[in-house]
Structures are given as C-alpha cells and as structure tokens.
Amino acid sequence: MTENTIIEAYHITETRLGHHNRIVQPLLTDLYQITMAYAYWKSGKTKDFSVFDLFFRKNPFQGEFTIFAGLEESLKFLKRFHYSESDIEYLRQTLPDTIDDEFFDYLSKLNTNDVTLYAVEEGSVVFPRVPLMRIEGPLIIVQLLETTLLTLVNYASLMATNAARYRMAAGDLKLLEFGLRRAQGPDGGLSASKYSYIGGFDGTSNVLAGKLFNIPVKGTHAHSYITSFTDLTELKTCMLIPKAGGEFRNVSQLAISWRLKLTSLFKVVSMEASDGELAAFISFAVAFPDGFMALVDTYDVKRSGLLNFCAVALALNDLGYQAIGIRIDSGDLAYLSNVARQFFLEISKKYDIPWFAGLTIMASNDINEETILSLNDQGHKIDCFGIGTHLVTCQRQPALGCVFKMVELNGQPRMKLSQDVGKVTMPGRKDVYRLYSESGDALIDLLQKSSEEAPQVNQKVLCRHPFEESKRAYVTPSKVEKLLRIYWKDGQIIEPLPNLSEIRNKVQASLRTLRPDIKRNLNPTPFKVAVSYNLYKFLHDLWLQNAPIGELS
Template sequence: MEISKLANPELGLPNSTFLRSPLMTDSYQLTMCYAYWKGGIHLKKASFELFFRKCPFQGEYTIFAGLSNVLKFLNGFRFQESDVEFLKTIIPHAEPEFFDFVRSIDASLLTVTAMKEGTMCFPSEPLLRVEGPLAVAQLVETTLLNIVGYPTLVATNASRIRLAAGKDKSLLEFGLRRAQGPDGGMSASLYAVMGGFDKTSNVLAGQLYGLPLSGTHAHSFVMSFKGLDDVKNAFLKRNATASSTSSSEELVDLKKLVLEKKAQLKIDGTQEGELAAFISYASSFPDAFCALVDTYNTLKSGVLNFICVAIALVECGYPAGSVRLDSGDLAYLSKEAKKLFARYAEISGCAPLKSAKVVASNDINETTLNALNEQKHEIDIFGIGTNLVTCQSQPSLGCVYKLVSLEDFPRIKLSDEVAKTTIPGRKIGYRLFGADEKPLLDLLTQVTGDDGAHKVPKAGERVLCRHPFEESKRCFVVPSHVECLHELVWDHGKCPLKSLPSVEEIRAFVMRQLDNTRCDYLRQHCPTKYKVSLDDEFYTMMHQLLLECTPIPVLDI
C-alpha cells in the first residue's frame, strides 16, 4: 500500500507488513461481519472496549503500550481487491452486495478513545474504546488485541525489571536472538525501552525506532585468538584528553604497552589468547571497551587480563571500560572483580580503574535481580534477553475486546465467574490523587450521548467511589487533583493528536509514574491491590442492568 493513499500520511504504516492487511484477523470476525450484514444490523452504532482482567506477573499494575501501531494500523485499514477475492473463497455463498460493502470499509467509519501510551493501568479499565458501525468495529478486534497485548506485556515486564534493578543501574535489551520471530524481536526491543530499558542490541530497532544501541563481543571472539601473535595492527592514537606531553596524534603500540603493564603488575598465568582478544577489541573500540571475562577463568584470567588492558587504555587517555559476566555466581564475581579493580588501581596508581564497570547477563529476570540485591551485588549494568522478550513467567496478557453498548444502550456479559462479568456501557476513567499527590484510585464514570457527556470528578469535592461488584466496598474520596485517563485519538479517519510522543518521552512518562506510585503497589510479592471504582450513578445503572439480564431460575421441589 502506498503511503500517499493513507488517511494521514504523517502517521505512516506499522513496521510489520502483517499489520498492513485487514486479513490479519481470525476468520470468525469475517463470518460475524457477514452475519451482521445478512441480518441487517451491520450499521448499528456499537461501542467495544479493549481491556484486561488481571495484571500480569502476579503484580498490581500494567503499562499500556502499542497505541502508535494501533493508529498506524487504522490509518491503512482497507480491503484491497485481492483481499476481497480471497474472501469470496471463504464465504462463497455470500451475495455480491456483501463484497461491495466490504470494499467500502475503512477506518473513517470509526472513532477511538484511548489511554496515553505508557499509562499505568489496571484491570477492567478500557485501554481503547472503539466506536462505529457494528460490523466494522467488530472486524478490528483480533488485530487490536494483537497490537496491544504483547507490547503492554513487554513494557510492563521491562518496568518491573527496572524497579528490581534500581534507578542507578543501566539496562540493556539483549533478546533478539531469543524472541518469537522477527516481529516479536522488533516489538520487544521497542517496548522494552519504553518500559524502562536504556539501550538495545537490536540494530534494526536502532535504525527504525531511533533506539540507543549497545553491543560488545561473544565468547567466539575470545576463542578466535590463540596467542599474542594473532594480534595485528593494535595501534592506538593517544586521546587528546590524555595527560601526556606526547602529541595526541602519536600512535601507541597497545600490545606492547599492555605487556609492559602486565609485567609491572606481576600478573602471570592468564590465558594468552584471551589477552590477545582483549587487546584487539580495545584497539578497535577504545572508548567503549567491554571484555567478556568468563571464557576460561573469570577471576584468575579474564578480570586480570582486562585490568592490564584497562590500565594501558587509561594511560592513552581512554576510559577503563567494563567487564561482562555471563556465568557463575554473579553477586560473588561482581564483588571480587571490584576488589581486584581497587587493588590494582592502588598498585598501579591508575585511579580510573577503580571505577570500571561490571556488566552481567546470563538468563537474568526480576526474581534473580531481587536475589542479587539481597546478596549486595556490585553489578552496574544488566544485559537481559530471554526472560524479558519472551515474558517467560507469563507469556500472554489476556486482553479481551467486548461489546459494551449498542445504539447507546449498555450491554453486559454475565458469567458464573465474577471476574468475567463485564462492566457495561461506554466509560471514561479518572485518576484521583491524595494529599501526598500520589494516586488513590481510578474512577470510571458512564459516558452518555454522542457528545461524550459524563460526570467529571473535581478536585476538592467529595465523591462516592464503589467497587464494581461488591456492594459493601465503597469509600468517599476528596481528591487533591484529578487526571483524565482517556483522550480521543482517532476521529473518523483523522488523528486529532498534534504529534505522537517519542520513545524517550514515553519512557520518561513511565518512570515518572513509577516514581509517584506507592511502593506497596509496586512490590514483587503480595502487592497491595489498587482500586478501580465506579461512581454511584454508574454503579446503580450497572446493577439494575445486571438484574434485568440475569434469568430467574425456577426450582422444582
């Protein structure tokens, strides 16, 4: 599809080619579309809401993500003639007029209200509200669930890892090779950074999304060198910032200098091929030297070889660099590595060595980070892949897309499981803040009419907040201030937003919310449940409808 044919050329199309076709959906969306049309109800005004029932990872918050791709998907949503021809093979008995209707479908028939991307959200709150003709609003269900579910899961996972690691640590996303296919890998890189990571190793994500990149080397690089004779062209220009009387244009033989430092420090018995690899890598990347030190023996060879190279780099005016631990007892090894840095910094008089960083990888997850914290590790940077991008502890968020209103009449889905009973009606959410300026609860209020009329809670005014399903759970709140959680993001083919926020802006928004949320809501174990409430009028409507729709059983004696 050409960009020039889009409703909003500035929005463009989603990067995934699969999302550029309305056929990326479940077949039952198409069979329902035909049945709606056949029954003559396809143009009825419908409201659907996309939400989730339970926060992931046994936590009590979620980070909403994927909105930019939702808008890009809607921007190019239309059936091409090849799509229509394929539909004829799926529903061969359909009347020709139905396919004329399909040809007329695009997202100019829809409006979408959504949370801001990066918003901290909770169960039962609409992440999106999609409104328009019943058949059309139904057709986008599967794609929207796909676009929102995984990004939200990854962003939430990343934010939890950020909380466990701490604000002062750097987080690198290393998951491309472990992700579920190319689309999973690209999405994971983007939404991991949105959720709190600093950089990614995914080069294509760096190009397409403007993400900061980070990369070092693998064990194969170290194993490629047998001895010092394998080091070729390890010459380095002195950095202009070096405290040396020599010219900054002077070339230094890094191998020779490293061996001099090694002899002065009386470091013996290290693996020679490993040292050769470090010298070669440092001469290639003197400003960002990071040595993978566990190929042979972490403390007796890898770290000591790194120290020799790091001291030589500092003498040439470059940073000392960092070591990467990829196996073993990470807490113990990080502490021992820092001890060696401090010891040889004193022996050599190379003060910057004491500040060399420790990077750790090796299947790290949120639980591992909490355990490392208890062991008082001294790791500065974490590289996390598999457990981040696969969301190993919970691989799916479980978003749902439910009809909540038809022709402005609320609709409710009942269930023997209370958690699966939907909250009927079009709704909008508000976050109510306490005197400490931290969130107290979220309040949902009913939207009525085409003008979006609804009750708006106001700062300083008392409001009754009720649990959606438990009558006795209620409270009065006098908020210090109130924030609306939803805004119109798609209006009959146009995006009213002035611009979409950048990845950096969304990441900063996520971090601000985490900083401003009570710790007991964020903790890994037994977090406090955050309240999502209804105002009194909305609660009354819902329970009247619930009674009207619940069959009264007849008991035979």
C-alpha cells in the first residue's frame, strides 16, 4: 500500500467505523488486567462465572446527582473486542518469557460473546452505590473489560454532569462549549464536546466534533482578526449586494456615516473608536452579512467596540440584513451586558428597528458555574455563554471515581471490606428500582438481591439505609422503574441505542424527576439510595462473618 492508499483507507475506516474505534481496543487497559488474565488462565479459573458492578461512591462537584454517560461507546467496545495479531505480538514481547504460548492463542480467540451487560439508560440521573452497569460472564473476560469501561464511563459521566449543572445555572440561555484548546489533548477535546452536548449544551466550537457527532458548531472571530486591521484603507472589499438584490453598495461608507450619527448617543467622539476595529467588523460583515457577530472588547467595549458594531449593524440593516450580536470576552460582564442592551434598546427605538433590541449578547471570559450564578444575582443581559477551560477540565473535580468491583463469583457473594464504611461494597447480584411518587418525583433508589421480587406499584415496601440500622422508611410507589436493563448478550447489542439528541433529552427528562432541593447548587439534599430488608441482612451477615476482629494491645 502507498501512503495515499493508506490515508484513503484510513478515511473510509474513519467514516464507517466512527470515531470510537480508533483507540478503544483491548490493549487500552492496565497491564495488570492482562497479568491477572494469565494467572486466571493458569489457575484454571477462566470460566468461573463472575458478576461485577460498575459504580461510584460520591457525586461530583459537591452536588447530589450524577449523569450516567458513556454507554454507547462501551457497547461498541464490547462489540469490537478483539486482540489483533500485532497486539498479541506486543504482549508476547512484553510479558515474561515464562508465559505459556497457548495463552496467546487463547487471547487471540477471546471475544465478549459470553458476557452479559446490564446498564442504566444513558443520560439518566444516577447516585452513589447504584450499579451503573452490571457485567456478568467468565471471570477472565469480564476482568479484562474493567479499565476500558471505566475510562469510557468516568469522564463521559463527569463531563455530562458538569454540563448539566451549567445548564441548570443558565436556565434557558444558550450555552456553547469552547474548550478544545484546554482539554486533555485532541480526544479529550472531542469527548468534552460530545458529552457537554449530551449534558445540555447547545453547541460547540469544535468542528471535528460537529462532523463526527452531528453537534451544532458555532464561532465567529478572535482578537487576532480585529488586530489584523489597523485602518480603513486596508479594506480591499467593502461592497455588498442588498439582501433583496440590486446594485452593490459600499458598506464602509454607510458604516462610517452611521458611526458619526451615533457618537452623540454613545457620548464619545468618533475618533476614540478604533478604525482598525471598524475595518475588521466591516470586512467580517461583508463576508457574513447574515451572520454578523462581533467581538467588541479588543480596544474598549464602551468607547470603541459597541459603537463600531452598531455602526456596521445599522449599515447592514440599510441593505436588509440583520446582525446577530456581540461577544464580550473580558471585563465586568454584568455591567457591560447591561450597557450594550441599553444601547441596543435606544437604537431600536430611535430608528424604529425592532430586532435591534433583541441582538444577542454573548459572554465568554473564564466562565464557570459560580460565575453564571453570580451574574444571575447581579442582573445581566447576556443571552449566551461560551465556556471553555472550567467546563472541559471539570476544574472543581477533574475525575469521577467510578470503580469496578466483583460482587459474586460462581454464585458466591464477594465483598470488599474496608475500615471506611463508604468503601464497603454491596455483595451479590443486585437489581435497582427507582420508586416514584404520584406527581412523578423520584423518591428513592432501592437495591435488592436479584432473586427478590420487584417492588410493586401501590404496595408498601421497606427501604433501609445500607449501613445505619435506625434509618428505615416505608415507601408506596406510584411508579416503579427497573434501572438496569440488558444491553449486551450473546455477542449482540440487544437494545436499540438512542442518538445523541435523544440522550440529551433523556438527561433533561431525568433531571425533571428530581426535587429542586436535590439539584440546588448550595447544600443540596442527598437523594436516598436504600437497600431491601433482604439485602441489608445479607450484607451485614456477610460483613460480620468476614471482618477480622481487631485486637488492641
């Protein structure tokens, strides 16, 4: 193959197999999974039937909810799980040379046909200790899935949760993800775009994410565009045909004359405003007459950027085009947005141009959830936030601690003991039910042994705190939802997978079932995750049976 053929083949691969498959492969794992696999194989334990739970112990961002994401990518990973020849060759070179050669044959034939994966629906609100996935099958293969599944779920869920929190803070305002340059490299940036969209963002600046995931992409220009012009003589093209057709008109002349007219309203002298900025705006307006959005803070928002923007927007209006609005990337966003809106209103009134009052005001300087909440308190006139660093790095908590724990082996429960109660795992094969009130509020998540009968609508069920004996409650649900569904069995994805925008809707629908006090930013109420009477007894009997009795000496 020539390099060109390879590149072409690559592009086909890219398109047909999708973004996901490039590096999500069985070697994307920790080496200890493979050394364990060999030791299991060597010990004749490959077919031991195991059940693992994937769950987290604490909601991120000092909040009381998490959004589950990463399921589709996980299922595609299971579907394509296969060690290539070069993988096997690499492992052969890497593992000790005492390894039996048959093991590599075994690995090269390994697939996930004997694995069954249960999961919560992607985009659902989830809580600590609830299994987001339950994975069953031969010990060796389920163990080999651990790291990759955690990698696919951890950041996806963290990012979707972060985005959902921004969405709640911003209410109905538009939210755009601008974080590519501050993410963990190229794919970090792509995952950020994808999962912030799922979490409730309206679009991204990341063009590749737009192409691969069909997410709306947005963007106008940067400060460098503005500073690339120093005065109006540099304008090589300023002619534009009116929207309705006709002769070319000179946008520059129109804008200059509008700027003069506006100086009294803006209480500035025209010469204070930057001519380079005006030239940049004019050239951009000529290039995008229907999409004129201007960055107004390169020199001075009040004395230059706003005036120049309004002059060009009014010139466009003379030709029948409507400008989109402005972006402010520095300074006091609440104050400047109020100033801008005031000018837009006055111009709208003075020149009788109704749409001018509603021009978009976008803000994009180092914004996080707290900034938005604080801007809400101060009163602002922003319509849209562009958010980068804080969103994609999840600065407040840059990792979600999902873990993958064996809970049953060959029918026998397994539990990890720990001095720290929070780290004790729930043993055995379990199911989870979400119980709802008559009004549709989620009341509690109830973990049961899988062998128990499901809770019934309108029947009282006892829910116990898993560790605090005195905390119990009877719940009579109006609706019972079984959270864990089968998604993968016999080598097939057996549930139709929703597209991104359906998952995005699911997030909002799922959040609506939560009481507001659980979702609030400050001191939210924890959502209750309970265990059935049987599971409580099972857990505590096993715990007592296994915990060593300490000895003080």
